[in-house]
Amino acid sequence: MAILEVEHICKSFEKTEVLKDISFSLEEGQALSIIGSSGSGKTTLLRCLNFLERPDSGKIRVREETLFDSDDAASFRDSEIRKKRLHFGLVFQSFNLFPQYTALENVMLAKELLAKEQPDYKERKKAVHEEIRVLAEELLRQMGLADRMENYPHQLSGGQCQRVAIARALALKPDILCFDEPTSALDPELTGEVLKVMKELAEQKTTMIIVTHEMAFARDVASHVIFMDDGYILEQGTPDQVFEHSHEERTRQFLSRFMQG
DSSP states (O other): OEEEEEEEEEEEETTTEEEEEEEEEEEEEEEEEEETTTSHHHHHHHHHHTSSSOSEEEEETTTTEEETTOOGGGGGGGGHHHEEEEHHHEOOOOOOTTTSOOHHHHHHHHHHHTTSOOOOOHHHHHHHHHHHHHHHHHHHHHHTTTTTTTTGGGEEEEEEEHHHHHHHHHHHHOEEEESTTTTTTTTTHHHHHHHHHHHHHHHTTOOOOEEEEEHHHHTTTSSSEEETTTTEEEEEHHHHHIIISSHHHHHHHHHHHHHHH
């Protein structure tokens, strides 16, 4: 059964159509790579799934729960947006860490803010804080950052910052972990660090959506690949189907040019 179902999503900015009738599904434990030229709509699609942008039309369901339905006025209520976002953990291209907080504090922050909204928070404050701290420390250890927990972002390399960002996204235990070109701001050595973590997550059957220009990663690690072009999903399938046996000439042209470049 699909953990994510996306049906007929469209999105325009003024008169420019950015997403055109996007439909796909994702099974639990799959790693989905979204590839395509710059401007093809990849990041906008990811932002619509996370409700950083609001689709103009279509439906989004997670675990059979409808999160967005353009025919239902309730889908447009801002009061519901934050709750819907909890289904998705987003790792940004440029980390987006808070510079005034340590690595550990960055990972703990969102979970602590949510805990404060619970009616019994004052009575359980110390215990809740300790639970959140223990979880954050464990996640940072998994990211290979056991000795960097008290460092601030400016004291970390780009690869280390991105691994903190991954730990932060995992802390809320989202249904789907989303990556928006997580290595595009990194040099090759640091890119390798982050891709290694992402490969380990895929091996652990973490459900992921990855917008990436790393073609080798998309081919070798993803269980499903979507190729986008001019706002459409032009082709989708297994890595073998998309990379080795493409049906669309545009897909073959892109892959040929990209792999050569």
